[in-house]
Amino acid sequence: MEINIQKFNEVARDAKARTNKKRWQAAIDKAVAGVVSGWWIITELADGVLVTTECGQTYQSSRVTSPAFAFSAQRYMSRRF
DSSP states (O other): OOOOHHHHHHHHHHHHHTOOOHHHHHHHHHHHHHHHHTOSEEEEETTEEEEEOTTSOEEEGGGOOOHHHHHHHHHHHHHHO
């Protein structure tokens, strides 16, 4: 899966703008750093994405409780096509 970094950063900015909670903003920043650096592996699924962190933890976008993450994943996928 190839990521358009410009669009990815736009989506991250949009997600951060939708929350005023520092916890979620920090989580978005951490996610951006993990993806951009290549530390995290993104696997595209038919209904979302699977994220594997540098520690080996795996998260599926449809199961994540973060509204900002869910919004970001959905928004990014819709912009790709």
